[in-house]
Amino acid sequence: MSQSSFQETLAKRMVRENWNTPFLKYLHKKYGIKYRYMGFPGTDLTDIKLWKEMIEWVVAFELPAPGPDERAWIKELRTNLRKLDVPGIAYYGSFEQVVVLREDLDGLAYEQDKVITLYNLDFCDEICSKVATPNAGEELLRFEALRQILRDQKECYVKKSGPTYFIILLTVRNQIEGSRIHKFLKTNLFHETNQYCAACSEISPIPIKGPLVGSHTWAIKAFIYNSLKNYFGGPHISALFFPFVRYEGTKIKWGKGKFLKSPMLHWMMLCKFEKLANASPVFTPEEFLHKVVTVLADRTGLTLRPEPGEADDVNQTISTIEWFNKVENGFFNGNGD
Secondary structure, eight states: OOOGOOOOOHHHIIIEEEIIIIHHHHHHHHHHHOEEEOOOOOOOOOOOOOGGEEEEEHHHHHHHHSSSOHHHHHHHHHHHHHHHHHEEEEESSEEEEEEESSSSSOOOOOOSOOOEEEEEEEOSSTTTEEETTTTTTTEOOHHHHHHHHHHHHHHHHHHOOOOSSEEEEEESSSSHHHHHHHTTTSOOOOOOHHHHHHHHHSSOOOSSSSSSESOOHHHHHHHHHHHHHHHHTTTTTEEEEEEEEEEOOEEEEEEEOEEEEEEEEEEEEEEEEETTTTTOOOOSSSTHHSSSSOOOTTTEEEEOOOOSSSSOOOOOOOOHHHHTTTHHHHHHHOOOO
């Protein structure tokens, strides 16, 4: 399901308006940051409208629409961008296909000529969902696409300079097959991830078979965390990790007259290109998986909701600005930003 067929919930609005927006506005006002946005804003451009005064360029992706006019969504998105008077480019096809294969369904070449400062990768499906490609059927390109945008970022930064920082907003469906997550969590784990998974497995073991729908958040959290730390290592990128946020998205139609719940996970990261003299990137805070408590977003607001393996820290802030203030001086010190 693409963003264009998506009707957001009050919980999703809570994440966007009470979790992401205050932090984006803080950086914009205090540091004069203008955002080069890459993501899936959908034909209604909800994010772009809300953040318009802070955005200088948009790189958007839109899937073919269902029905007889497959180009309906991309035409509407491009029209609405022009009406909103926001400069940018819109690619016809999935994010994964365009970024990995380097062109969209119309043959429009994909290239990055400036550092992206705000990625809003709002996937409505599982982290390991497959996407349709022009010649090879459905392929699992998402992991390679995530690796590719980080490689593109680093290459662009090295060749053309620009801001040393950028933000990643990543949203995925809180669901995965038990057998698949078992496989993912067996190899190439950081010591912290391995310890966390061992502790969580004692409390909430993963079933070998069947889909896990919102029931084992800790496993998806561990997998995404471990994967992105690996991906950041190659292009030498440090990151400040904000807490994971759980919320209920729009229910998914399943069969005739049936709908399934749509538990979602949202993660915000503030990243920067690390100095070449440093041996390795730095990830803050330390022991993220154990110490940082998951946040629950619903129509009433934001609250702490500890998952298995997390410390029950009643003193943890649920303000993204306060979270950033703890490391703000060190993060920007010496960057020239």
